[in-house]
Amino acid sequence: MPSDQLSATFAALADPTRRAILSRLTSGEASVTELAEPFDMSLPAVTKHLKVLQRAGLISQSREAQWRPCRLRARPMREAAEWMEPYRAHWEQRLDRLDDYLRESSARPAPRTRKKR
């Protein structure tokens, strides 16, 4: 388990089952059995995923009700989204592709020179 919160958040999100669990919790709290239902997985395996999410602070489990419902805690994702924000310019302005284009066109023999021949 990573020691810093941001690493813990990203690590918790790096699994399709855990992301599906979080997605299910957007429509309201659910018991462990309810959360396990859609997955072809043992209850202990699902519980293990829930523990990762809980340690990352992405879900909480109530101690009040006997069925101990799980609840979404989206707050840690805020830091993750904020961390990605400065990179938005790169993917939106397609700076990656611009880089490629500039490299390719400077690597190729200059077209103007060819025309002069």
Add this chain to the structure above:
Amino acid sequence: MPSDQLSATFAALADPTRRAILSRLTSGEASVTELAEPFDMSLPAVTKHLKVLQRAGLISQSREAQWRPCRLRARPMREAAEWMEPYRAHWEQRLDRLDDYLRESSARPAPRTRKKR
């Protein structure tokens, strides 16, 4: 290594060294030696991190120049940011609730009323 792109992206971001490497690359391409410089880490350890980033498609390494510069590829982060988008309402709503609470609790003792007495 996770098999789906989204898991690979999140897993690659789940490490402070890898995030620092990406951050360094926002200011332009860099050689492996340059990237390793700020870290108290062996070159093979840094190379291992670079391989994780490369497999996730977050960096690319040029084969043209002899110093084989690494370059940022932010595109995979787009999918990650899009995945988090539906949760934004949750973390922002929580802030709204906190705002409401703070507003209510500061309104309750009504300092102005007291002054008027």
